[in-house]
Amino acid sequence: MIEIFSDPITRAPVIGSMLMCLASSLIGVVVFIRRRSLLGEALSHAAYPGVVFSVILASVFFPFSEEIFSVSILVGAFLSSLVGLFVIDWMERRLRVKSDAALCFVLSIFFGVGVLVASRIQITHALWYQKIQIFLYGQTATMTDVHILIYGTLAVLMIGCLALLFRLIEVVHFDREFSEAIGIRARLVDGCVFFLLILAIVIGIRSVGVVLMSGMLIAPAVAARQWSHRLSGIFVIAGALALLSGFGGNFLSLNIPLWFNPSRSKQFLALPTGPMILLTAVALCLFSLLFAPQGVLIRGMRVIRFTFRCRMENILKTFWRHREESLSFSQIAHAHKMPAFVLYVLLMNMRFQGVIKKEGNLFSLTQEGDGEGAKIIRLHRLWELYLVKDMGQGIDKVHRTAEEMEHFFTPELERELTTLLGDPKRDPHEREIPERREK
Amino acid sequence: MNPYSGKSFIGFISVFFHRLSQWVQGDLPLTSLASDEIQMLVLVIMSVATSLIGVFLVLRRMTMLANSLSHTVLLGIIVTYLIFSSFMSVQGTDFLRIDVLLIAAMVTGLLTTVLTQMMTQFFRLQEDASIGLVFTTLFALGVVLLTLFTRNAHIGTEVILGNVDALHMNDLKMIFWVALLDLLVIGAFFKEFQITAFDSSFANAMGISTNKFNYLLMVLTAATAIGAFRAVGVLLVLAFLVVPPLTARLLTHRLRPLICIAVALAIACSFCGVALSRHFLTVYHIPLSTGGLVVVLLAISFLLALTVNRARARTRVL
Numbered sequence: 045m046i047e048i049f050s051d052p053i054t055r056a057p058v059i060g061s062m063l064m065c066l067a068s069s070l071i072g073v074v075v076f077i078r079r080r081s082l083l084g085e086a087l088s089h090a091a092y093p094g095v096v097f098s099v100i101l102a103s104v105f106f107p108f109s110e111e112i113f114s115v116s117i118l119v120g121a122f123l124s125s126l127v128g129l130f131v132i133d134w135m136e137r138r139l140r141v142k143s144d145a146a147l148c149f150v151l152s153i154f155f156g157v158g159v160l161v162a163s164r165i166q167i168t169h170a171l172w173y174q175k176i177q178i179f180l181y182g183q184t185a186t187m188t189d190v191h192i193l194i195y196g197t198l199a200v201l202m203i204g205c206l207a208l209l210f211r212l213i214e215v216v217h218f219d220r221e222f223s224e225a226i227g228i229r230a231r232l233v234d235g236c237v238f239f240l241l242i243l244a245i246v247i248g249i250r251s252v253g254v255v256l257m258s259g260m261l262i263a264p265a266v267a268a269r270q271w272s273h274r275l276s277g278i279f280v281i282a283g284a285l286a287l288l289s290g291f292g293g294n295f296l297s298l299n300i301p302l303w304f305n306p307s308r309s310k311q312f313l314a315l316p317t318g319p320m321i322l323l324t325a326v327a328l329c330l331f332s333l334l335f336a337p338q339g340v341l342i343r344g345m346r347v348i349r350f351t352f353r354c355r356m357e358n359i360l361k362t363f364w365r366h367r368e369e370s371l372s373f374s375q376i377a378h379a380h381k382m383p384a385f386v387l388y389v390l391l392m393n394m395r396f397q398g399v400i401k402k403e404g405n406l407f408s409l410t411q412e413g414d415g416e417g418a419k420i421i422r423l424h425r426l427w428e429l430y431l432v433k434d435m436g437q438g439i440d441k442v443h444r445t446a447e448e449m450e451h452f453f454t455p456e457l458e459r460e461l462t463t464l465l466g467d468p469k470r471d472p473h474e475r476e477i478p479e480r481r482e483k
Numbered sequence: 484m485n486p487y488s489g490k491s492f493i494g495f496i497s498v499f500f501h502r503l504s505q506w507v508q509g510d511l512p513l514t515s516l517a518s519d520e521i522q523m524l525v526l527v528i529m530s531v532a533t534s535l536i537g538v539f540l541v542l543r544r545m546t547m548l549a550n551s552l553s554h555t556v557l558l559g560i561i562v563t564y565l566i567f568s569s570f571m572s573v574q575g576t577d578f579l580r581i582d583v584l585l586i587a588a589m590v591t592g593l594l595t596t597v598l599t600q601m602m603t604q605f606f607r608l609q610e611d612a613s614i615g616l617v618f619t620t621l622f623a624l625g626v627v628l629l630t631l632f633t634r635n636a637h638i639g640t641e642v643i644l645g646n647v648d649a650l651h652m653n654d655l656k657m658i659f660w661v662a663l664l665d666l667l668v669i670g671a672f673f674k675e676f677q678i679t680a681f682d683s684s685f686a687n688a689m690g691i692s693t694n695k696f697n698y699l700l701m702v703l704t705a706a707t708a709i710g711a712f713r714a715v716g717v718l719l720v721l722a723f724l725v726v727p728p729l730t731a732r733l734l735t736h737r738l739r740p741l742i743c744i745a746v747a748l749a750i751a752c753s754f755c756g757v758a759l760s761r762h763f764l765t766v767y768h769i770p771l772s773t774g775g776l777v778v779v780l781l782a783i784s785f786l787l788a789l790t791v792n793r794a795r796a797r798t799r800v801l
Contacts, residue, residue: 085550142541148725152778156722159778163775263619
């Protein structure tokens, strides 16, 4: 794993694509929280004609200089992407074209122009054409130390700009009107963000290509959003994940073919690096979406646990209402609409907690369960009384909200309510409110 | 022998109409279509289909989803190819028959839309972020599969950019069926599409499920994109979908004229594109990508419509 950094062949591609991923992920966070994620998609395609023109121009005027060639592609891509941005902005403002249509318009027209010009040299200058096609899917294998130098400088520049702009971006994003009121020129900040976005795209298309660029902007930002609420936290995590996916993509594209045929390692086929980088980033993103603290699984678990608790408390109430007698399974099932299996699990759990006991085929409350049941009934009736007495609700309407509120009450709330109502003994339906029991 | 070789733009048109009149009189059998005519017919029929669908995509603000689909059909095409080539011995793209294509379109259309919806609802992502994630992922998978099984990256660029010169009779048949399908479906549910396009909550109140029609539109888009990919590639088809409706939108506000203008414009641009491509080859000896040429023509028509629109706005102000 370490030798991938020291090997002179793989070093430049790996470091180059890691820097590129870092740059795109950082600006991707800003674009993501501004809800303009697909802007990157349009702008990366809009960079394509710039690439085509500058490959042609650089090959004509500076055929032997690798440095000028790389830089001129960056400049060309930057300029045409910038033009694309202005066209999108103009269409949205002046023509009132919907945002998505304007993006698609610029994307497809610019790309079409690129295809047309590239086809002009397809047969006459096949070598140039190949250099252009690299930018479709990206190609890291042909990167050299020159690329590291250029991308490193640009990436550092971007990180510096973002660090300087961090406060401004934060303020403008969270409260635009406030930021304008305290004298921040929000349009200017936007302009800087778009400038950096185009810069990141221009750096990125060399490694992952124009088609997949937008994914590299989005995936790390989405992943990082699952781990942190703070903007600074999101930036740091997104950057780390991006570095990881830049490395992982290169590593996997070299190693997956080896896993499948370890013997024929001489003539193996490396998987395309750009797509592999993106797939790594997406895999990290999916992992975060599922397993992060704010991810789906944890949230889902909380929901399920809460539903289970509500149901157990409801069953407990049934027991408490019939606390002189023992109930059979079918009697409980009759009172509660849920699958028999779920009910069985819940009853097992309640026995485990020691609130009910089983004698023969019959269930009944334990001493502790009696107290727990009384507590819930008390909360229910207190809330009903509160609604009727203090909120002036009709007696017939309060039962349903109380059915829900009883599960949310904390002991503090109960104490407050008791003092507020003057420790009442009867609820609005003239039923007894069980005594408060201290533990 | 191609009757169009060595013809300029004007010459192309005169030869075309000459041959058209011959065909009308029954002197020219359909099987003797020249390659230029096949290209032109494919592009023209395709642009009818795309601009028809595109109108509703633009009105429903679903163009980004269409963009996403135009990328993901790559995966659909490859997976279908892999499945069918393992069952039958087929060569190249001959497997793209209409029934196979429809299955691929259904699968990719539904898969993309469902995945995107799942990302927004299940993972609570913004819609554009989930679109961006889903299509780049599926496209990357497609590219990886393509390199793995063909061991050749060249086919990749052809799928992306298309190749009009490689079209033959089968492609013409297929795009014809796709266009017919689009026409029939849109024609049959015109009222529903119209209502969902303009007022989705009213449509829901009327008992028309916008969701169902979204899916239908997505499947049609996928079918059209697959039908078009041999000619213009999966990326440029987006221009055929989006630009004609946007251009027509500058000229009219009513739905039926909008559709008519969009379709007419797309047909004109496709026709001129093929003729111009031949013109450049004859006069300047430059082979140009016909697809790219048509897109540029579409862009020029947009600019023209824009000047008309501005001029009208100015007279209205005065």
